[in-house]
Amino acid sequence: VQINSQRMKKRMDAINSIAVTADGGMMRLTLSDADKTARDLLKNWMEQEEMEVQVDDMGTMYGYMAGSDQNALPICAGSHMDTQPNGGRYDGLFGVMAALEAVCTLKDNGIVTKSPLVVINWTSEEGTRFSPSMLASGVVAGIYETEWSYNRKDIDGISVLDELKRIGYFGKKENRLQRAKYYVEAHIEQGGVLEAEDYELGIVNACLGITGLRINIVGEADHAGPTPMTMRKDSLMAAAEIMLKVRELVLNYGDPAVATIGTISVLPGAQNIIPGETSFTIDIRHDIPEGLTSLEEEIRVVIERTCKEYDLKKKIERYWRADPVYFNKEVIDAVEQAAEKVGVSSRTITSGAGHDAVYISRIIPTGMIFVPSINGKSHCPQEDTKWEDIVKGTEVLVETLLELDNN
């Protein structure tokens, strides 16, 4: 089944012209005026296609296309339309528009599924305006409490609830997604693996688990000049050694294990004083819970040993732990068969980033489809995907929905 590529492109371009930065980036912050404009467009298109639009109390939008079987549970597809500040054209939006286009394509071809099909736009995935990320899907999955989520505030002290009401997207709690047969999310890869290996599609089998460590190393802040190299207790040198050892360790674990030191600071932070204190974070990801645990353990040993060697004190605090998530075998198989049918080259891939699908997988059989990201870029104006990959990815979604409908 071929999609209407022109229609899809026109709709995506419409949304991507709402709030464009000087760099050509997207600025649809969660529940902002730009987000409202995007939501209104989506709502109009869904209504044009004779879908029933519902909004829940977290502002999440659901467009229902009726199925032939009154008793069948719905099959859902979607993602989010909010962006990072100065974000990209495809992150989130692709998954929503692919779902919409899939429903329209089936309708155009006179294909009625047994299950109702639901196009979903989750509220507040990015977590930049309101923290944490994946807020609405987290509420639906029972991870975040409703009241607490309403009261998440942006930098100006404005709450989620205030903004839901202001832009007219504070819907009903009973509209929340509760029971469904499947949930499928199409998304850009946000990494460079598919492109590097020349695949057109990724069949996502899992999402990496994450452990976040905050490390503080305390040495002695002595004068840069009068303190011989051999008499120093340089916390930054120990940190440098730890960083390189962590990288070596993770390289030995092999893909998809990764570790990232994304923040670092030193005290007192003067050009002519040896850093008495160095603080940094390590973001550790692995696709198997035991692997994540043992990687964390080995990293702790590296820190321990290095600090002992340097005769330094250290504190290690775990600020985050999320187990790996495995997507549903039936959805994975359906995506695989759909990819074969459409004739795209594909490989199994593990998502390194979090997605609404990760939370939804707790309550509904879930899977994901990745399309390649050019140069692996996302969350920036350079974020890009070849249009033909967008089209093929959407066609795979159409076939996946049909496969799942037959299960």
Added chain:
Amino acid sequence: VQINSQRMKKRMDAINSIAVTADGGMMRLTLSDADKTARDLLKNWMEQEEMEVQVDDMGTMYGYMAGSDQNALPICAGSHMDTQPNGGRYDGLFGVMAALEAVCTLKDNGIVTKSPLVVINWTSEEGTRFSPSMLASGVVAGIYETEWSYNRKDIDGISVLDELKRIGYFGKKENRLQRAKYYVEAHIEQGGVLEAEDYELGIVNACLGITGLRINIVGEADHAGPTPMTMRKDSLMAAAEIMLKVRELVLNYGDPAVATIGTISVLPGAQNIIPGETSFTIDIRHDIPEGLTSLEEEIRVVIERTCKEYDLKKKIERYWRADPVYFNKEVIDAVEQAAEKVGVSSRTITSGAGHDAVYISRIIPTGMIFVPSINGKSHCPQEDTKWEDIVKGTEVLVETLLELDNN
């Protein structure tokens, strides 16, 4: 000749009780009320000892004790009385009080030198309230222009000239030190070498030259999760490798060569984003100009090669270069003979930190005497020196002045 240890201690304690922080640190910021109180005390003591007190247009204080030879050039000794915020009890103050005690001791013993003896308190050595450091000695040595120096401002926009006038220490330009036979500065080591090797005194032969580099490495700020270790352009990993290689390089050069990475920052600085950009400084010190140059060159090669290996862009900017300074042979010899006479264990040592003596050495034959710092600490409340080392160091200064007077 024995000094009056009690008198000296009483005077130092008096000054060290003017402005004490909660931590027990000293807070005599340059030209503050606390600095004025300290200056007034010094002035009173000098006048009590029948010294002639002069103040120059940078606020530097000179206490003249007449000599027997009308034609002899003066021999000077001193240091500074300003401190770092929350600084120590001995940095600077020791050199001024040792000079005063030396003059008093000679007077008590009826010893009149041929040369007049001058006790000096240099204005604004620390460079914390007003930048740069060693301001008044820099003006006297012709390094800084007078008007520019008057207009140095603190964080509140108050200038050196304003404060000199406010506290009543804006003296006459003709009082500036111009010609002198010698200048000797006693100071704490500010490092741990003398203590570690169990010496009571350091005969300072030179002051390390400094090259300061500011380095900026640009890679790519990708997602921590979806970017495999082998596909990263992680600027911080390259920086870590450079840091360890620089340390190895400097260790091979041997003492007193040192290199310090005292500041580091990464962009964007998020826990889950690979640092696209890392900036840091390297403070490089060496006792020989050619050594300093070749060390800088080798460090640049390390940076160059590492960035090439990682396929990253880099910028290297030199923010500072000061050649090593060699102190005067006659002063060094005089200190050595004085140390022998007093019977203290001593070694030749190179100063890693800057001192007023470094600038003054450009215009007057100059030398320095170091006393040990406990745990190598300075610029902090923990800064400390055994009182017996203070006494011995002062007695060495007395004998040094006598040696120099006989030259």
